[in-house]
Amino acid sequence: MSLQSAIESGKFAISCEFGPLKGTETHEIKENIEVLKGKVDAANVTDQQSSVMRLSGLVTAALCVQGGLEPIFQMTCRDRNRIALQSDLLGAWVMGIKNVLALTGDLPALGDHPQAKGVFDLDSVTLLSAITRLNEGFDMSGNALTGKPSFFAGAVVKVESNTEASEELQIAKMQKKIAAGAKFFQTQAVYDPVSFEKFMKRVEKFNVPVMVGIIPLKNAGFAKFMNANVAGIRVPDDQIQKIAAAAKEDREKVGLEMAAVLIKKMKPMCQGVHIMAIGWEKKVPQIMAMAGL
Amino acid sequence: MILSEQKPLEEIQAYLEKDKSVFILGCNGCAQSSGSGGPKQVAEMKDKLTAAGKIVTGTKVIDFLCSKALVKSGLRGRVDQVAAADSVLVLTCGIGIQAVAASINKIVYPGCNTVNMGGTRGEWEGSERCNECGQCLLFHTGGVCPITACTKSLVSGACGGANKGKCEISKDRDCGWELIYNRLKAKGQLNRLADMIKPLDHKKIMPRPEMMSTPLYALENIAKPPAPPAPPAKPANTVKEVKA
Numbered sequence: 042m043s044l045q046s047a048i049e050s051g052k053f054a055i056s057c058e059f060g061p062l063k064g065t066e067t068h069e070i071k072e073n074i075e076v077l078k079g080k081v082d083a084a085n086v087t088d089q090q091s092s093v094m095r096l097s098g099l100v101t102a103a104l105c106v107q108g109g110l111e112p113i114f115q116m117t118c119r120d121r122n123r124i125a126l127q128s129d130l131l132g133a134w135v136m137g138i139k140n141v142l143a144l145t146g147d148l149p150a151l152g153d154h155p156q157a158k159g160v161f162d163l164d165s166v167t168l169l170s171a172i173t174r175l176n177e178g179f180d181m182s183g184n185a186l187t188g189k190p191s192f193f194a195g196a197v198v199k200v201e202s203n204t205e206a207s208e209e210l211q212i213a214k215m216q217k218k219i220a221a222g223a224k225f226f227q228t229q230a231v232y233d234p235v236s237f238e239k240f241m242k243r244v245e246k247f248n249v250p251v252m253v254g255i256i257p258l259k260n261a262g263f264a265k266f267m268n269a270n271v272a273g274i275r276v277p278d279d280q281i282q283k284i285a286a287a288a289k290e291d292r293e294k295v296g297l298e299m300a301a302v303l304i305k306k307m308k309p310m311c312q313g314v315h316i317m318a319i320g321w322e323k324k325v326p327q328i329m330a331m332a333g334l
Numbered sequence: 335m336i337l338s339e340q341k342p343l344e345e346i347q348a349y350l351e352k353d354k355s356v357f358i359l360g361c362n363g364c365a366q367s368s369g370s371g372g373p374k375q376v377a378e379m380k381d382k383l384t385a386a387g388k389i390v391t392g393t394k395v396i397d398f399l400c401s402k403a404l405v406k407s408g409l410r411g412r413v414d415q416v417a418a419a420d421s422v423l424v425l426t427c428g429i430g431i432q433a434v435a436a437s438i439n440k441i442v443y444p445g446c447n448t449v450n451m452g453g454t455r456g457e458w459e460g461s462e463r464c465n466e467c468g469q470c471l472l473f474h475t476g477g478v479c480p481i482t483a484c485t486k487s488l489v490s491g492a493c494g495g496a497n498k499g500k501c502e503i504s505k506d507r508d509c510g511w512e513l514i515y516n517r518l519k520a521k522g523q524l525n526r527l528a529d530m531i532k533p534l535d536h537k538k539i540m541p542r543p544e545m546m547s548t549p550l551y552a553l554e555n556i557a558k559p560p561a562p563p564a565p566p567a568k569p570a571n572t573v574k575e576v577k578a
Binding site: 123145147148150151159161162163164165166167197198199203204206207209210211213214216217220221229272273 | 486490492494498519527534
C-alpha cells in the first residue's frame with residue numbers, strides 16, 4: 042500500500058528513514074531496501090543530513106523506487122534556489138517518486154563544508170506552496186508545465202519546545218504549512234507520551250495526519266548528547282537511567298523494546314509512526330514486531 | 335548613507351486599513367537626502383493620508399531616527415500626539431524603522447523600502463540591521479527584521495533549530511523569530527504570525543540605474559540619467575492570511 046493510501050485509508054502508517062553515504066558505493070542502500078520493502082509503507086531519504094555532503098538524495102530515492110521501496114524524498118532549501126528545487130521536483134516525479142517532505146534545512150556552518158553559502162531562497166512553507174503549484178500544472182512564475190506531477194507533500198513539526206515563543210511559532214508555522222499544501226506531518230523524536238498527548242490535543246482541530254517520531258536509544262551517552270544538542274528532543278531521566286542500567290549485551294534489546302513501548306503508548310493518539318533508527322535501519326522490522334505493528 | 339524610497343501609497347494605505355489615526359515620523363538624515371522621508375515628504379504624506387480620510391495626529395522629523403536616544407528625545411514634546419494615534423508610520427530606512435519600533439510602545443509601520451547601495455555601507459552602532467532588500471517586511475514582523483535577525487533569513491517563521499531562545503548557530507545569538515514573536519506579543523499583534531509572506535524578490539535587491547546617482551551631500555554635480563516610467567504600484571507583499 043502506498044503511503045498516501047495508507048494515510049488516507051486511516052491505517053496506522055509506518056515510515057522509517059536512512060541517509061545515503063558519502064561516496065559512490067550503494068550496497069548499503071540496496072541492503073536497506075531489501076530489508077525494509079514490504080515492511081514499512083515508505084522510507085525517508087535524507088537530503089545531505091546535518092549539512093554533511095553525501096550522495097544525492099534524489100538519486101537514492103530513485104534507487105528505492107527501482108528496488109520496490111516507496112521513498113519519501115526529503116527536500117531542503119539549503120542548497121538549491123527556486124529554479125533548482127522545481128527542476129529536481131519535476132525530475133523526482135519522472136523517476137517515480139511520489140512523496141516529498143519539505144524542510145528548510147540546517148545551516149551549512151553546522152556541517153562538513155562550513156564555508157558553503159546557505160541558499161534559503163525558499164523555506165519549508167514557500168517550498169510547499171511551490172509543490173502545490175507544480176501539482177496544479179504551473180511553476181512558481183505561473184508558466185504552464187508540459188505534464189504535471191501529483192506529489193503527496195508532507196512537513197515536519199517539533200513537539201517539545203522550551204520557550205513559549207518557540208511553541209507558539211511551531212504551531213503557527215504548522216498552520217502555514219497546512220495552508221501551503223502539507224498533507225501529513227512527521228514529528229521530531231518524542232520520548233514523553235504526556236507531552237505528545239498535549240500536543241496532539243492542540244493540533245487535533247487542524248485535522249491533518251501526524252506520524253510520531255521515534256529514535257531508539259542506543260546508550261545513555263547518546264540520550265544525553267541529544268538532550269544537550271538537538272533542539273526539540275527531551276529524553277526523560279528515567280529512560281536514560283533504564284538504558285544506562287542495562288547490561289552491555291542486553292542494551293540493544295532494551296533500547297529497541299523501549300522504542301516499541303513508546304510506539305504502543307502513542308499509537309492511539311496519532312495516525313502513524315516515523316522510526317529514525319540512525320544506523321539501526323535493519324532493525325526497524327524488529328521494532329515493529331515488538332510494537333505489534 | 336543609506337538609500338531608501340517611499341513605498342507605494344496603496345501599500346501604506348493597506349497597512350493602515352484598520353487604523354483611524356496615525357502619527358508620521360521622518361528623518362533629517364539619509365531619508366531626507368534620499369527624498370523619501372525628509373520634511374517635504376512628511377508634509378506630503380500628511381496631506382495624502384488626510385485626503386484618504388485618516389486623522390494625522392501629528393508629524394515630526396528627527397535628525398537620525400537610527401539613534402534610539404534621538405528618537406526618544408525628539409518625541410518628548412509629542413507624547414500626546416503619538417499616544418492619540420493608532421499607529422506610527424515611519425518614513426526612513428530599515429534601521430530607523432526598527433529603532434523607532436524598539437523605542438516606543440506603539441505599532442510601527444514602514445513607509446519606505448531600503449534599497450541596495452551596491453556594496454557601500456554606512457556605519458552605525460546599534461543592534462538593528464538592514465540588508466537593503468528593497469521590499470521592507472517590518473509591517474509583518476513587529477518592527478524586527480526577519481532577513482537580518484534570522485540566520486537563515488526565513489520569511490515564513492522559525493525553523494526547528496532554536497533551543498532556549500537561541501539560534502542553532504550559536505548560544506550567543508537570539509532566535510530572530512522568537513524576538514519577532516515577543517515583539518508582536520508585546521504590541522498585541524500576534525495575528526501577524528499568520529501572514530503568508532512570499533519569497534523575497536531578488537530582482538529588487540540590486541539598485542536600479544536611476545537610483546545610483548550621488549546623494550544630496552555630494553559636492554560634485556553629476557547629471558542623473560533620465561527617470562524611466564514609474565513602475566506600476568503593487569499591493570503589500572502578503573498573499574493571504576491563514577485562519578486558525
